[in-house]
Amino acid sequence: MKKLLLVSLCLLVLSLTQVFAQNRTITGTVTAKDDGQPIPGATVKIKGTTTGTQTGANGKYTISVPAKAILSFSFIGFETKDVVVAGSDKIDVVLSTSARQLNEVVVTSLGIKRQKGELGYAATSLTSKDVNQAKPVNVINGLQGKVSGLNITTINSGVFEDVKINLRGIRSLLGNNSPLLLLDGVQVPIGYLSSLNPNDIDTYSILKGSSSAAIYGPDAVNGVIVITTKKGSPNGKPEVTLSNSTQFTSISKFPKMQNEFGSGDYGGYVPYENWSWGPAFDGSTKEIGVPFDDGTPTQTLKYSALPNEKKNFFNTGSTVINDISIRTGATYLGIQDANIKGIVPNDKNRRTGIYLNTTQDYGPLKVTAGVNYKQYNYNVFDDNAMSDYNAANNVGLNGGLMNLLFNIPANVPLTRYKNINSDPYASYNGYFTNYGLNPYFALDNWRQFGKREDLIASLDLNLKATDWLNFTYRANMTSNTVTERHTSNGVIPNKMGIDRGFTSIPETVSERAYKYQQLFSQFFASFNKTFAKDFKVTAIVGTDLRQRDSRDTQVGTTSLVIPGLFDISQRTGNLTGSSDFTRDRLFSIYGSAGLSYRGWASVEVTGRQDKTSLLASANNTFFYPGVSASVLLSEAIPALKNSNTLSYLKLRGAANKSGSVNIAAYGLAATFSQANGFPYGPVAGYTANDRTYDPNLKPEFVKSFEVGFESGFFKDRVTLEATYFHQDNTNQIIPIQVSNATGYTSYQINAASFVNKGVELDLGLNPLVKIKDVAINFKANATYNDSRVNSIYPGLDQLAIGGFTNFASNYAVVGAPAFVFKATDYLRDDQGRVIVDANTGYPTADPNVKQFGRTMPLWTVGLNPSFRWKNLNLSMVFEYKGGHYVYNDIGQAMAWTGVGAATATNHRERYVLPNSSIADPANPGKYIANTNVTLSNVSDFYTGVYRDVASNFLTSADSWRLREVSLSYDLPQSILGKQKIIKGLTVGVTARNLFLWVPKTNIYGDPDFTFSTTSGSNFGVNGSNVSGVADSQINPATRTIGGNIVVKF
Template sequence: MLLAGLFITIGVALAQSQVSGTVTDENGEPIVGAAVRVVDTKTGTVTNNDGRFNLTLPTGKRSITVSYLGMKTVTVKASNGMTVKLYSEDRKLDEVVVTALGIKRQKRDLGYSTEKVDSKLLTEGKAVNVASGLQGKVAGLNISTLNSGVFENVKINMRGIRSLTGNNNPMLLLDGVPVSLNYLSSLNPNDIDNVNILKGTSAAAIYGPDARNGVIVVTTKQGAEGGAPRVTFSSSVQASNISFFPKFQERFGSGGGTGYDFIPYENESWGPEYDGSMRQLGKPDEKGNVMKYPYAPIKNNRKDFFNTGLTFQNDLSLAMKDFYISFQDARVKGIVPDDWNQRTGLRFNGSREYKNFKVSLGANYIQQNYDVYSSKAMYNYYKGQDVGMHDGLMDLVFATQAWVPLTKFKTDDPWGNYNTYYCDFSLNPYQAIETFREKGRKHDFIGNIDLKYSPFSWMDLNLRVAVTHRNISFKQKQKNVSPSEYAAKERSFRFIPQRVSDQNEQYYRLSTEPFITLHKTVGDFNLGGVLGTYMRTNREDYLGVAASPLKILGLYNVSGRTGEVSPTERTIRTRMFSVYGSATVTYKNFATLEVTGRNDKVSVLAPGHNSYFYPGVNASVVLTDAIPAIKSDFLNFLKLRASWNKTGNADVAAYRLNTPFEQKDGFPYDGLPGYKTGERKTDPNLSPEFINSTEVGFETSMLKNRVTLDFTYYNQKNTDQLIYIRTSRGTGYTSRLVNAASFRNYGFETTLKLTPLVNFGDVNVNLNLNYGYNNSEVLSLYEGMDNFFLGGYFMAGAYAVVGKPAFIYSAKDYKRDPQGRVVVDKETGLPQIQEQNKYFGRTMPIHTLGINPSIRWKGLTVSAVFEYKGGNYSFNYQGTTMAWDGQSRVTAANSRQRFVFPNSVYIDGQDANGNPVYVANTNHTVNSNYAYFHGDNYRSVGTNFLFSANTWRWRELSITYSLPAEWLKFQNYVKGVDVAFTGRNLMLWLPKSNEWSDPDFSVYKDQSAGTITSEINPPTRTLGGSITLTF
C-alpha cells in the first residue's frame, strides 16, 4: 500500500505541464540543491545532482526565483531549457553548519574546527556503511575496518586518543539526539542530508562527556524544499573480491619434522619439494580407496575458497513539503561461503508548524537478518575438545598445502566429509562453516519528538524526547558430526556433539532534554544563549543459555538436552543528569565570543565524586569584515579562531566500584553453589578523567573563492587517567583501578579546496586535499610504574610508556651486540632471544592524508579518493601460525638448507674487563630450517611479525553520468536519471616488509591498541554499478 500510495502521488503531481532548466555557478559548475520557486506561490523544487530542475508553473505565473547559500538570489522569467547562473556573495565560508543540540549556526561564528560532508560526497562511492563513505574525506578522521564480513564494522578515531583505558570513539548525534556509535553501521547513507564533523572537545560542553572524542553530527533528509513532491528510486549491485592475501611459499609440500619426509595426511608443509609426480593425498578410506593428485602447487587454491561477495541494494524515498519517507532493502552475500545478511530499513521524518508552535517527529526502524559462520562456536569446540592449535576458519584455509585442491572438498564430495578429509589434524574448512553457525536477527529503533514554542521572537522553549532500542537475538549452533568406527580408530577423529546457545541482548536508552534558546539583536550586537537540562537512562539486559549434547539431531533447542544447561544473565542500569548552558555575543557580524559550561552527575561514581563541572570558551573574528581594507580579489575571506575547554569524563563501567563475586570453577557441586571474590579492586574514591584542550586556527578564501584553506592546531592534556596497578596478592586482589596517569595529545590539521582547479569550457576540475598530524606523549603513570600494558600477545603488545607516545608496541627481539648484529648460539647457529622486550614503534598513525579529485564534463562526473596513513606499525599474529605450518613465504628461504643467520655474531669468551667478545659469524649455520621457523626462535619473536603500517590506497572511484534533460522530454514522469560505476579499495601500496595483511584491518575495536591481525577475513576490493531515478 505504501508503494501504491507513492506512485499515485507521482501521477497526480506530474500530470501537468512543466518547465525545466539548469542552475550553475559563475564557472559553469552545476549547483546541487539550489532552491527554485515560482514567484508569489508556495510552488518550488530543488536542483538534482546535475543542477537540473523541473517545475510545474501555475496558470498565469512565469517568473521564478533561484537561490543558494552563499550565492546572490536572482529572479528570472521561466523558459524551457533555460540556464540560470548564480554569482557568489564573496562569503563562501559563510555556510550554515549543525552544531550543539542540532542548532544551525553560521560557520563564520564558530570558534572551533568543524567540517561538513554533504550527501553527494558521502554516497558517490555507494558505500553501504556511512563511516566507509567518510574515509579519506575529513582531515584528522581515522577510520579503519574491523573485518570484511557481511557487517563491515569499522572503528573511528579523531585527533588520537583522550583516554588510556576508556572509550576513544566519537559521539554520534542523529538529528540532534545522542545515540550509540554502533547505529552508524545501520543507517541508510541515502537518507542522510549531510554530516558535520566536530573534531575538538568544545562540543562536550553542551553534549556531555560522550562528545570528548569529537562528534559526528548526522542530519537526515526532511521534507522537499519548495513543497513539490520528489520521489527517488535507486538500485545498485556491487561485487567484492579479495584484494590482499598473505604471501605463501609454493615450493615445498606435505610433511612435518626435521626430516622433510612426505606425509600425505599432514597439514604442515615441511615435506619434500614439489616435483609434479602423482602422490597420495590423505589416508585410505575404510574400503582402501585413495586419492592421488599431482604433487605440484595449484594457483590460488586457498584464495579460491572464498566467494565473490555480492551486495544488492534498493532504495525508495518520497519527500513532500512536511515529511520524508524512505525504504531500503540491502542484501549482502559474504566472501565466506554461506554467509549472508539482509538489512531492511524504514525512516519517517516529519514536521508541522502552527503559528508559534512547531513539532518535529523522527523514526527509524532497521531490521537485519543474518546467517554466518561462528568463530565463537568453533572456539568453544576446540576449547572443550582440547585439540589442535587452530584459531579458526582462516587458519584452516591457510594451513592447506599449495597442492591440495581445496575447493573440491565440499561436504557433498565423497572425500570432503568428516571421515574422509585428507588431513588428520584439522577440520575441512567447508565442514567448519557447515558445522559452526550463528543465525540471528537484529532490531534497531530510533525515535525522537521535538517540541518548540516561541513565545517571543527572541526566545524558543524546546523539549526533546528520544528513545533508542536495540534487540539482538541469535542462536549459535554446533552441528552433530560423528566419525565412523574406522575414522575414530585409524585417524583418532573425535565426536563433535550437537550444541546450541540461545542469546538475547537488549540495549535501551531514554533521554529527555528541555532547553531554552535565546537570540536577540541589540544595536551592533547579536546575543544568543542556551540553558537546559539533560536526563538519560541506559539499560542493558543479556540472557544466554547453552546446552550440549542434544537428543534429537537437527533440533537446536535447549529443552532437548541430555547434559547440563549453562545459563548466563546480566543486567546493567546507569543514569546521568546534567545542567548546561552557553552565552554568545557577536559584534557587527565579524567578532564572536562564546562561553560554555556543563555539570554532570553520574551514577557510576560514588557520592561526593559523581558531580563535576567543566567550562569552555571560544572566539572567532572575521578579519576581512573587521578590516575591509585587506579584502581584495586575491583575499576574499579570512577568519581567526581559538578555543579552550576543560572536559570531564566518567568512563567507568557500571558497578565497577563494587567487587563482584564470581562462580568458582567446579561449582555448582552436588547442588551447592560456590563463589569467590573478583581479583580486581576499584578505588572507591575514583574521580572523572579530565581533558584540558586548546585549539587555534584560521579559515581563508582566495582568488574569488576558488581557493579555500582551513588550518587547526590543537593541544590536549589528559589527566587523572584510570589505569590498573598491580597489588600484592596478600591483599586478596591482583590489581586495583585508580586515577593515576596523564598524557599529552597534540597535532594539526589542514584542508585545502581548489574549486575549480581547472575551468575550461564545459570541463571543471576540482581538488580537495586534507592532512592530519597527530602525536602524543605519556607524561606520568602511577608512582613506581614506567609502563602500562593495554592489550595484545606475549610476543608483542600495546604499552603506555613514560616519555613515549601512547601507545607503542613492546615486543620480543633477538639479543644484539652494540652494533645491532644478532647474537647466535655457537653450536646450533640459532639466534638468541633477548629476555627484555623492545619498544618498537607507534600503534596509531602519525600522518593521515586524503586526496579527492573530481572532473565534471557536461553530465559526466568522475571523482576519486586516495588515502595515505603512516608513521605506525602493525602486528600480524597470523604469521606465527603460518610459520608453524611452513606455509609463509619466508619459511622457504635458502631452499630450506642450512644457512648462516644474516648479519649475526657469536660470543667467543670475554675480554680482560669481563665483556663478551663478539665475532662475526661466517660459518655457524642454523642447524635446521624447520627448527628455526617452526620453533620458538622465530615464532616467539614479535619483531619478526611487526611491520610498517604505511599504506597508500585508492580508496574510492565514482563515474556518474546524468542523462540530459532533452532525452527525457518524451514523457512527464521521470525528471532525472543518473547511471554510475563505483569502486572501493581499488589499489593498495604497501612496504615490501608487509607480506601478511592490510594494516587497515584489525581484531581490536579500540584504535589505541593499534592494528593486530589474527583470524579476520581477508580485505576486499569492490566494484559495482547503480541507477538512480528521480520523479
C-alpha cells in the same frame, strides 16, 4: 559693501537649497535569495563614500542619497550588490549567497545551525553527495579519507564490516575513545552509525575537538559526528526517488604463500601431514591422506602446487541495495533493503529498514516526529565457537578460519572438499590430515543465526516565543535488540576416525537475548537577538536526563539428545548460562552565551554540570567550562575588504575542560558471578569479581585548546584551513595489581596522564581548472597526530593495553607515544645485529620483551580529485596512513606449518642469517659479523625460535590506497524528452579499496584491517583500544566494484 554681502548670502542660501533639493530619501528591504528571509545588519552604503546605514531586525533600511548615486548592499556570506538610484524612492534588494566557505552552515550545539564564520573551533561539513558518491553500504565507509583528524579502521571484512573510529587520536588509555553521534539534535550511541541508511541523510558536521562537550556532555569529549536527516520536500512538491546499487566483493590482499614445497616434515613426504615442510614439488603422482577401511581408494594427486586454492576458498561476495524515498511538503519516507553475501561461504546478512520523518507547524509551535527502524537477519560462521573447541581439544592451530587454511599444503586441492556429506575425502573422518579440520566442515558445523533490531524514535517540540526566543523539548528512545542462536551440528567419529585419534564433537546449542535501551529527555531555551545593529547576542540554557539499560541473557547446553534438533529442552545434564542487567543515569544542566560584533568578531563561553550514577555521591557531580572566539580579519580590516586576491581570512581559538567516566555500571560495588561447577545439586556457589575500585574515583579530565585559521583566495577558488590542537588527558582510570590476599587481583584508581597533540590541514582548489564544459576540482586533507605518556603510577612506567600478552601487545610507556608495541625479539649486540650460535647458526630469543614503534598513524592524508565534463562525473579518494606498525599474528601460524613465503627463503637451503653476528673468540664479550655460519636446519629455525620472536611479524603499517572511485552520468533532458514523469536519471559505476600500495616487507595483509577484542553480534562501531594487531580471526581485506542507477520522479 553691504549690498555685496547681502547678494553673496542669498547666493549661498540658494546653492544650499539646490543641494538639498537634489537629495532623496530611499527606503527598502534587504532579503536573502535562498529563503526570502530579511537580512538584519546588512550594510547599505553610498558607493565611493563613507556614508551609509544598516538594516534593522526586519531587514528594512532608510538612507538619504543624492541623485544618480549608486547604493552598495553587502553582508557577510553574501555577494555585494550595487544598485543605481533611479526614479523610485523604494529599492528592495535580494542578495545571493556568496561562494565563501565562511557562509557554510554547520550544525552545532543541540542541532542548532550556525555559520562556520562564527565558530571558534574546527568543524567540517559534508553533504550526502560527498559521502554517497561511491555508494557505501553504511555511512562510516563513506567518510573515510574525507575529513582531517578522522581515523577509521576496519576490523572485519565480513557481512557487517565493523569499524573503529577516532577523532584526533585518543583521550583515554583504557576507556571510551569513540566520538558522540548526534542525530537530528539528539544523542544516540555511536554503534547506530552503522544502522543509518546513507540515502536518508542530508548533511554531516564533524566537530573534531572536545569544545562541544560543555553542551553535549561527557560522550562528546572524543568529538562529535552531527547528522541531519532528510525532511520534507524543500519546494513542497512531491518527490520520489528509486535507486539500485549492486556491488561485488573480492579479496584485495592475501598473505603471500610459498609454492615450492608440499606435505611432509623435515624434507620427507608424509601424505596426511598438515605441515608444508616436505620435499620440493616434482610433478610426480603421490597418495594423499590415509587408507580407508571401507574399500574407498586412497586419493592420488599430482605433486604440484595449486597456488590459488586457499584464496579461491573464499567466494565473490555481493551486496544488492534497493532504495525508495518519498518526500512531500512536510514528510520524508525512506525504505531500504540490502542483501549482503560475504566472501566467507554461506555467510549472509539481510538488512531492511524504514525511516519516517514529519514536521507540522501549529502557529508558533513546530512539531517534528521521526522513527528509524532497521532489522538485520544474519547467518554467519561462528569462528569463536570453533576456535574454543580447537583450543580445548588441541586441534591444529586453533586461532580461526585462516589458521585452518594454513594447515593445508599447496598440493592439496582444498576447493574439491566442499561436499562434506557425500565426498568421503571431504568428510570429518576421511579428510586428508590428522591435525586439522576441513574448513568446509567447520563452516557447516559451527553457525551463528541471529536477528538484530535497531529502533530510534524521537519527538521534537519547538516553540518560537518571539523572534529572538525559542523553547525546545526533545524526547528520544533508542533500542538495540539481538536474539541469537549458536549451534554445532556435532559428529561422532567412525572406526577410521577413532583410529586416527579423532574425538567426538558435541552437538550444542546456546541462545542469547540482548537488549539495550536509552531514554533521553532534553529541554532548553535559545536566545538570538541583535542590539544597536552591531551586536548579536546568543545564549542557550538547558537540562537533559539520560537513562541507559542493558540486559544480556545467555543459556545453552553441550549435551543435546536428538541430532539436528537444537532445542535446549531436549538435553541431558544442566544448562549453562548467565544473565546480566545494568542501568545508569546522567542528569545535566548546561548553558552557553555568545557575543558577535558586526558579524566579524565572535566569542562564546560554555559550561556544563553533570551528575552521574556511576560514581560515589561525593564525586558524582562535576563541572566543565569552555570558551571559543573568532575574528574575520577580512571584514575587520578595511584594507582587506573587496580584495581580488584574499576572499576571506579568519582566526579562531578555543579552550575547554571536559570530563568523562570510563567505568561500567556498578563498578564501585562488589559483584558476584556463578562459580565454576555450581550449582552442584541444591548447592549454589558464587565467586567475587577480581577487580575492585577506589571509592573516591573521579572522572577522567581532558584540558584542550586549539588555534587555527581559515582562508580563501581568488574568490574562493583556493581555500586553506589549518588547526593546531593540544589535549592534556589526566586522571586516567587504570588498574593497579594488588596482593591476592586482598581477595582481588587489581585495584582501579585515578593515576596516569598523557598528552595528545597535532596539526590538521585542509586544502581546496575549486575549480582547479575550468575550461568551458570541463571542470577539475581538488580537495586534500592531512593530519599529524602525536602523543606522549607523562606518567602511569608511582613505581610504574608502563601499562598493558591489550594484544597477545608477553608476545606482542599495545602498551602505554612513560615518555613514549600512546600506544607502542612491546614484543619479543632476538638477543642482539650493541650494533643491533642478531647474535647467533657459532656452531648452529641459530639465534636466541631475548627473554625480555622490547619496545617498538607506535600502533596508531602519525600521519593521515586524504586526496579527493574530481572531474566533470558536461554530464559526466568522475571522483576519486586516495588515502595515506603512515608512521606506525602492525603486528601480523598470521605470520607465526604460517611459519609453523611452512606455508608462508618467508619459509622458502633460499629454497630452504642453509644460509647465513642476515644482519647476524657471532661471539668474537679473541675478545670475550665482543661480537663480530657473521659471514659463514649458516642455519643448521632451516625447518627447525622457522618452527622454533623464528616463530617465537614477534618482531619477525612486525611490519610498517604505511599504506597508500585508492579508497574510492565513482564514475556517473546524468542523462540530459534532451534524452529524457518532453515526458514529465522522470525528472532525472543517473547511472554510475563505483569501486572501493581498488588499489593498495604497502612496503615490500608487508607480505601478510592490509594494515587497515586489524584486531577487535569483541565478537559475535557486537557489530557496528568497536570500542577496543587495541590498535595495529591483525590476527587469524580477521577475514582478508576486500575490494568492491559495482554499478548503480538513480531515478527521480
